[in-house]
Amino acid sequence: MKTFKLGGIHPEENKISAQQPIEIVPIPQTVYIPVSQHLGAPAKPIVEKGDLVKTGQLIAKGDGFISANVHSSVSGKVVKVDEVVDYSGYRRQSIIIESDGDEWVETIDRTPDLKRECALEPKAIVDKINEMGIVGMGGATFPSHVKLSVPQGKKAEYLIINGVECEPYLTSDYRLMLERGREIMVGITILMKGLKVDKAMVGIENNKPDAVRLMKDLSSEFKGITVHALRVKYPQGAEKQLIKALVNREVPSGKLPIEVGCVVQNVGTAFAVYEAVQKNKPLFERIVTVSGKTVKKPSNLLARVGTSINDLIVVAGGLPEDTGKVISGGPMMGRALSNTGAPITKGTSGILVMSEKESKRKKTMNCIRCGRCLNVCAMGLEPFLLANLSENQSWEEAEAEHILDCMECGSCQYTCPSGRPLLDYIRVGKNKVAQIIRTRKN
Amino acid sequence: MNSIILYAVLAMCAIGIVAAIILYIVAQKFKVIEDPRIDEVVEILPGAHCGGCGFPGCRSLAETIVKRGSLENLNCPVGGKKVMGEIAAVLGLVAEEKEPMIAVVRCSGSKSNAPVKVQYEGASSCSFLNQLNAGESGCPFGCLGQGDCVTVCKFDAISIDPVSGLPVVDNDKCVACGACVKACPRQIIEIRYKGKKDRRIYVSCVNKEKGAIARKNCSVACIGCGKCVKVCPSEAITLENNLAYIDFEKCKLCRKCVKECPTGAITELNFPVSKEMTKVTSEIEA
Numbered sequence: 001m002k003t004f005k006l007g008g009i010h011p012e013e014n015k016i017s018a019q020q021p022i023e024i025v026p027i028p029q030t031v032y033i034p035v036s037q038h039l040g041a042p043a044k045p046i047v048e049k050g051d052l053v054k055t056g057q058l059i060a061k062g063d064g065f066i067s068a069n070v071h072s073s074v075s076g077k078v079v080k081v082d083e084v085v086d087y088s089g090y091r092r093q094s095i096i097i098e099s100d101g102d103e104w105v106e107t108i109d110r111t112p113d114l115k116r117e118c119a120l121e122p123k124a125i126v127d128k129i130n131e132m133g134i135v136g137m138g139g140a141t142f143p144s145h146v147k148l149s150v151p152q153g154k155k156a157e158y159l160i161i162n163g164v165e166c167e168p169y170l171t172s173d174y175r176l177m178l179e180r181g182r183e184i185m186v187g188i189t190i191l192m193k194g195l196k197v198d199k200a201m202v203g204i205e206n207n208k209p210d211a212v213r214l215m216k217d218l219s220s221e222f223k224g225i226t227v228h229a230l231r232v233k234y235p236q237g238a239e240k241q242l243i244k245a246l247v248n249r250e251v252p253s254g255k256l257p258i259e260v261g262c263v264v265q266n267v268g269t270a271f272a273v274y275e276a277v278q279k280n281k282p283l284f285e286r287i288v289t290v291s292g293k294t295v296k297k298p299s300n301l302l303a304r305v306g307t308s309i310n311d312l313i314v315v316a317g318g319l320p321e322d323t324g325k326v327i328s329g330g331p332m333m334g335r336a337l338s339n340t341g342a343p344i345t346k347g348t349s350g351i352l353v354m355s356e357k358e359s360k361r362k363k364t365m366n367c368i369r370c371g372r373c374l375n376v377c378a379m380g381l382e383p384f385l386l387a388n389l390s391e392n393q394s395w396e397e398a399e400a401e402h403i404l405d406c407m408e409c410g411s412c413q414y415t416c417p418s419g420r421p422l423l424d425y426i427r428v429g430k431n432k433v434a435q436i437i438r439t440r441k442n
Numbered sequence: 443m444n445s446i447i448l449y450a451v452l453a454m455c456a457i458g459i460v461a462a463i464i465l466y467i468v469a470q471k472f473k474v475i476e477d478p479r480i481d482e483v484v485e486i487l488p489g490a491h492c493g494g495c496g497f498p499g500c501r502s503l504a505e506t507i508v509k510r511g512s513l514e515n516l517n518c519p520v521g522g523k524k525v526m527g528e529i530a531a532v533l534g535l536v537a538e539e540k541e542p543m544i545a546v547v548r549c550s551g552s553k554s555n556a557p558v559k560v561q562y563e564g565a566s567s568c569s570f571l572n573q574l575n576a577g578e579s580g581c582p583f584g585c586l587g588q589g590d591c592v593t594v595c596k597f598d599a600i601s602i603d604p605v606s607g608l609p610v611v612d613n614d615k616c617v618a619c620g621a622c623v624k625a626c627p628r629q630i631i632e633i634r635y636k637g638k639k640d641r642r643i644y645v646s647c648v649n650k651e652k653g654a655i656a657r658k659n660c661s662v663a664c665i666g667c668g669k670c671v672k673v674c675p676s677e678a679i680t681l682e683n684n685l686a687y688i689d690f691e692k693c694k695l696c697r698k699c700v701k702e703c704p705t706g707a708i709t710e711l712n713f714p715v716s717k718e719m720t721k722v723t724s725e726i727e728a
Contacts, residue, residue, distance in 0.1 A: 085576075085580075088575035090582050091582065335574070338575045360563070361564070421565035424567065428567055428570045431573055
């Protein structure tokens with residue numbers, strides 16, 4: 001069975017919400033919609049206090065090429081355009097809308113029928129995706145239209161669809177594949193058309209055999225799509241690792257997947273693309289896994305963007321008493337929240353609740369030079385060295401050791417027997433080195 | 443047998459002589475003539491290589507001083523008046539009179555003033571915590587208390603107070619090199635006049651949020667009310683983005699603003715207890 005070669009770990013899978021069907025979260029009274037839910041420049045608000053908006057109406061316009069439109073997720077009145085404390089405790093510009101029901105923009109097709117044929121030209125498809133504010137749904141939230149605009153001189157050969165979901169606990173992509181498989185397939189054909197490629201590969205880890213089977217069956221109905229089961233290994237969901245596993249090509253350091261003729265999109269993105277192109281529906285809701293060993297009712301919830309994280313936890317049975325940490329995303333790459341009142345965004349794939357005991361870090365001890373972090377690093381880096389260089393502020397050396405290739409999967413820190421905060425320091429270094437490179441360019 | 447040893451010794455001698463001649467010619471040809479005064483200045487400089495003067499290392503400063511032939515805008519913060527005077531004497535120049543400076547930590551968000559809301563247990567690095575979230579107290583401008591300024595200080599002049607969780611600058615050890623200013627990801631530390639008898643007055647807050655929001659996280663935040671601006675007789679205080687700032691070049695240390703500040707964001711250091719305060723305390727005692 002296929003997988004990537006270098007490094008990788010196998011953390012406890014804990015997919016406890018796997019058998020829970022997608023459940024719709026009631027529309028909240030007030031939504032807080034951040035204007036920056038994607039990588040790149042924040043969108044510019046185009047509504048003002050007092051404006052009436054409908055569900056799916058454009059409320060903030062993408063600013064520049066690497067940016068994304070933001071749409072209202074409820075219908076109602078704009079109460080304020082102000083800075084709101086986000087999950088990290090910092091204040092970010094958001095649009096606050098008080099909901100008065102759920103009246104959708106007329107152009108959105110709300111019928112559940114599958115619409116298979118797409119008559120649009122490739123350029124029109126990419127424009128549509130841009131207009132509907134689609135971003136990568138796997139968590140990195142990179143604007144999708146940017147990925148689909150292949151730079152001159154490069155040619156895409158393969159569209160790679162990421163159904164790996166290698167993060168423990170998360171099951172949102174899995175449920176989406178089981179319940180909306182056909183729509184995902186249509187979404188993939190649209191993406192293929194937009195990219196002008198005739199081959200698409202779907203990668204799914206084989207801890208989801210029913211999803212693999214279903215997607216394989218469905219793929220026979222569509223031309224050019226193949227589904228591949230992959231051996232379970234973290235971080236297989238990372239672009240470069242997935243490309244290595246499926247087409248056995250290596251993306252050079254500092255380059256994008258298009259360099260080896262690949263474009264990677266998440267299954268969630270494929271579904272969002274289907275809805276955007278075929279149903280005219282902007283991206284204003286997504287599936288969020290709410291899970292954790294102490295959570296009463298681990299669930300997969302379909303929630304509107306801007307719903308507070310607290311509301312989602314309430315639907316999943318409320319916050320357990322001995323909660324130590326609430327994490328946005330998965331346990332490996334997610335971020336602990338400072339504020340559970342913060343809203344979910346386009347990139348929130350999961351909310352993970354951890355008990356006091358689980359959430360405690362190991363005590364930090366000295367590095368014993370065991371080399372385990374080297375063995376597990378999927379990028380072939382030396383995490384202990386990068387962390388040390390970063391701690392000692394040797395930025396030039398860190399750059400020479402390819403610190404920017406680190407994708408922050410956290411395997412090194414997970415495996416470190418001394419509980420060293422390797423990734424913490426590598427992140428400091430990455431930030432600093434990127435800053436130095438930017439100033440060098442100017 | 444003997445002749446072999448003789449030839450070997452002779453050959454070695456010949457090679458040695460040829461090499462010596464080449465080396466001598468090269469040395470003469472590529473001789474670097476350096477001003478001997480540079481070495482003299484380096485001798486006087488403290489040799490801390492802290493970068494506080496703005497040059498990479500003491501030698502670099504010495505070269506610049508000798509090259510420019512004047513001490514204008516050049517200063518060794520570590521050596522201060524004494525060292526600059528000595529350099530001036532050696533070079534026959536006039537040393538600029540420099541007001542002694544010191545690093546000042548402009549945050550009073552101690553554990554009691556700005557209580558911990560979320561616990562952090564990652565790497566002790568302010569720059570990382572700053573990247574990650576707003577910090578334990580929730581104030582997005584306040585001190586993160588992980589000690590990046592302590593690590594970077596070469597003079598052991600700054601330390602984190604275990605009770606308040608804030609950095610404390612040692613009055614005698616700090617040389618105002620400015621390393622901590624650069625290390626702090628939140629620009630909390632500032633180099634200010636040391637002041638007569640080490641007396642200083644400054645706004646101990648850098649929070650630019652609106653008053654009500656700032657006060658939610660910290661009881662001693664500057665709320666930008668502007669009372670201090672009105673009361674200041676020497677026009678030293680300016681208010682920008684809900685934050686007051688005292689210009690240390692204009693401040694006459696009259697302490698009027700300290701009494702006026704409703705939140706206690708303005709800090710005075712090393713002043714004797716004011717007469718009014720003594721009166722109040724004596725009344726209470728009586």
